[in-house]
Amino acid sequence: MLALGLEDSMVGTAYLDDEIYEPLQAAYDKVPVLSDQYPTKEQVIDAGADFLYAGWKSGFGEKGVGTPEELEELGIHTYLHTASNMTKPTLEDIFTDIRHIAEIFRVEDRGEAYIEQMTKDVEEVQAKLPKDRENLRVLVFDSGEKDVFTAGQNFMNELVTIAGGQNIFGDVESGWTTVSKEDAVDRNPEVVVIIDYGETTAEQKINFLKNDPALKEMEAVKNDRFVILPLSAASEGVRAAEAIQILAKGFYPENF
Structure with a gap:
């Protein structure tokens, strides 16, 4: 909504889990923050909202604000971001969500x-991108100490592919998924994409990989080939083009 210049239509926002994209910071600063996590129904009502936009199903789940049906009874219309709640989302799915929001707000x-x-x-x-390239083997590393939490067929798979890489777990038919360290080492990525968010910094994640007895044997770690991607760029949203640029520059720096 901020990317479409709709900050004046926003009576509140909540659950910030990544730094605000710098070009949108000034617009974001105009919007009241209702809660650090999910707001209550009362907070939403008190803010005067008549439309609620959630990025994830959990926003309308048991721990969220309420179900779409409950909110409709209160006169609050809802929209669940489509691309972030499906398997194998594409850029076109992002564009569909942008068009839907643009249409709703005319x-x-x-x-x-x-x-x-x-x-x-x-x-x-x-x-x-190199014309005669063989796509680089890429591991997406979100987190994990005993196992590896990584991307299967979620939007990161699409971003990596468009940027000239091959997600080594792109054959796993799920979104975010957990795999063993041994499997990650066996597939031997040439590049590791670090998803940057939360209390554990990207640098701490890289240090973990470099010091883990198993994961440090991956080619990417031995060659110090890491690409850091903010969570909000890795998600199914308006930063997709920027994410592809960050990845491509990290995969093929000599071409940029």
């Missing part, structure tokens, strides 16, 4: 302009 021209710019940015990145 700023269709802004939505199409944003999609056009994202498409152009992605095409410019892809034009710089």
Whole structure:
């Protein structure tokens, strides 16, 4: 919504789990923060909201604000971000969500302009990729000490592929998934993408990989090949083109 210039239509926001994208910081600062995590129904009602937009199913789950049906009875319409709640989401699915929000708030021209710019940015990145490349083997590392929490067929799989990589766990038919360290080592990634968020810093995650008896044997770790990607860029949203650029530069720095 901020990317579409809709901050004046927002009576509140909640559950910030990553730093705000710098170009949108000024717009974000205009929006009241209702809660550090999910707001209560009372907070939403007191804010005067008549529309609630959730990025994840949990927003409308038991620990969330309430079900869509409950909220509709209170006169609050709902929208669940489609792309972040499906397997194998694509850029087109992101564009669909942008169009839906733009249509709801009657700023269709802004939505199409944003999609056009994202498409152009992605095409410019892809034009710089090596033409005769063999896609790099990539491990997406979210977290994990005993096992590895990584990307299966979620949006990171799409981002890595578009950026000229091959997600080594792209054959796993789930979104985020847990795999063994041994499996990660056997598939031997050439690059590790670090998802950056929360209390554990990207540098701490890298240090863990370098010191883990098993994972330090991966080619990517031996060669110190890490790409750091903010969680909000890794998610199914308006930073997708930027994410692809970050990944491509990390995969093929000599081409950028």
